[in-house]
Amino acid sequence: MKPLVSVCLTTYNGERFLREVIESILSQTYSNYEFIIIDDGSTDSTKDILSEYHNNSKIRIHHQSNKGRAISLNKTINLSKGRYIAIIDDDDPSKPKRLEKQVKFLEKHPEYGLVGSYWGREYPDNPEKEKEVIKPPTKDEKIRKAFPRYSPFLHSSILIRKKILNKKPYNENLRNCLDLDLYIKIAKNHKLANIPKVLAKQRFHEQQHFANQLNRKKNLRTDSKIKIKAVKKLKLKPHNYIYPIMIYLYTFLPTKIQKQIKKTFKKHFIAK
Template structure:
């Protein structure tokens, strides 16, 4: 039974989460901030995910089972609309929340009175959440977070606590994006509402081999998102200059992937797109990147003119 006075829903979407799910769930149940609803949306898992969730005798947990696999982005939207609390906390099924994560975030929300979104810093781990392999920091205040939008993701999606009404008002998650829905959301949410990051590593992000296999799709999505940001009215001309550099960088990153696969036609097309977005940024990238000998003549022919 739900606590009618609860202010926070922890939203987790999971598909076949069995290898890491218990660690993630138990990190939430051990939070020092105790008054929350824990909504777990099972996205038609075929492993023991549902049995694992049902093994916990905790009234805060609600399991919402989908009979058809819809993907994480759509599953999050289903959970968002099912929830009823003012605040939504995100949590991924393979990550780990430090015990004081929600306590620190809710304290900052209470103290500010105006923030709509609060994230945290994070650390990277492989198997043991207590073995830190690296740390991630993000800008602290709204002004710095807006500047961070011009380069990518100024907040860590799995660490967020967001006002539910604001999330719905901007259209929730765009189901067009499978891997970069967070960046698309930031463009709509963080240009309208104040946000902040708690300067503490309160989320552990698990690194595992399967994460690398989606990089091409994520890069494609990021290119589309940067391109849409450039045609919108939310950014000043000066900010759009920075956005063009970021778009060129992303095209260049994809071009390096084509080079590794010896797909030289696609490589040239992406370098041309990068050059159109930001000639200076592209030429700097080319100067720093080792280019196969067979490509040098073709590149000189295409990019010999000076940037305007």
């Protein structure tokens, strides 16, 4: 039987959480899916972990030299057979009913192109920091209004119609913010939603934090440019330009002044 859903995962040196993420998909209450995994040139024990699943009929594993995230994600989509694409990252596991609830939503609402959900957030390298539940907007209108300030989706929580991704794949020229760029492209012609249930878990950990800090200015500038374009593409009101332009200009300030601004306006000024 042809799978209705293709779960797509790309990983690069994701050994720490990879097994848990894979098991979270194999434990789904929904069963009509295939699971495509691309190892994008990992140098840790990722290959050994994936070898444990070679005999699982639901999983197709591909190894390649390092191509980058966008190219690898597009490859998983090209390899897929399903009507719907479920994205999952190598450190963010899914809750057991994720696919069941999201497939039901898109089957019932053909005007929607993408659906996400609430998600839990935890800090495995900072156990004293409390876990959180992130509740982004659930309705299309409010989701659109959120784009100039923050991303209203967790990448590991989204289910997308494949026919949309065939026409609007991930931007392979982007090294970061490619998920935000994708959401905005989809929003131009399709409605978006979040299911008001926690269906995924997000982790903030040291490896991720180090990579983000290393390219922080560049990431913020790319993020701001995408958000500025969103105001025009989605025909939002002109005042929505203010926040992303402020963040873009902020990246050119001396580090000392940036720290002062961040300390003063921590909850209101700095992008999530």
